[in-house]
Amino acid sequence: xxxxxxxYVIPVFLIVPLCVxxxxxxxxxxxxxxxxxxxxxxxxxxxxxxxxxxxSTDATTDKEMCSKQDMQKTATGMTIDSTCNIGGxxxxxxxxxxxxxxxxxxxxxxxxxxxxxAGMPHDVATxxxxxxxxxxxxxxxxxxxxxxxxxKMNIKDLQKMRDAMPKRQ
Numbered sequence: 001x002x003x004x005x006x007x008y009v010i011p012v013f014l015i016v017p018l019c020v021x022x023x024x025x026x027x028x029x030x031x032x033x034x035x036x037x038x039x040x041x042x043x044x045x046x047x048x049x050x051x052x053x054x055x056s057t058d059a060t061t062d063k064e065m066c067s068k069q070d071m072q073k074t075a076t077g078m079t080i081d082s083t084c085n086i087g088g089x090x091x092x093x094x095x096x097x098x099x100x101x102x103x104x105x106x107x108x109x110x111x112x113x114x115x116x117x118a119g120m121p122h123d124v125a126t127x128x129x130x131x132x133x134x135x136x137x138x139x140x141x142x143x144x145x146x147x148x149x150x151x152k153m154n155i156k157d158l159q160k161m162r163d164a165m166p167k168r169q
Contacts, residue, residue, distance in 0.1 A: 053146065
């Protein structure tokens with residue numbers, strides 16, 4: 001994968017699982033099972049091929065980032081409307097979630113983004129399919145993500161860097 005595509009995968013990958021797992025409004029949202037998850041991201045309307053990311057998580061890793069969320073149970077799962085801010089980018093999203101957070105889930109999301117990297121589309125439709133692979137690997141800590149091309153980063157470190165950056169006026 002070309003490195004320029006990583007900048008589009010990172011915001012989508014960060015926003016969706018964190019928003020989904022962070023919810024605790026009237027409908028209680030279960031956290032993803034601790035361990036290693038493989039998430040395949042398919043975006044429509046773009047020239048980016050499907051991307052697969054591995055994410056090591058625990059009970060606290062998925063609980064931050066989203067400032068507004070409204071969740072409703074449905075016959076097949078739940079719907080979530082959220083507003084999330086990561087690194088200066090705001091994403092207002094509507095998600096339909098099916099499956100469970102112990103073995104596999106699917107999220108179909110439409111979002112409107114602002115403040116993202118140059119060239120990032122405003123309107124995005126994304127399907128994410130997550131499956132639990134097992135415990136995290138010995139060299140992984142909660143929050144570690146293995147991006148396409150083997151790039152490793154930690155979501156908690158990204159948050160610390162964002163918090164240390166000067167605020168936009």
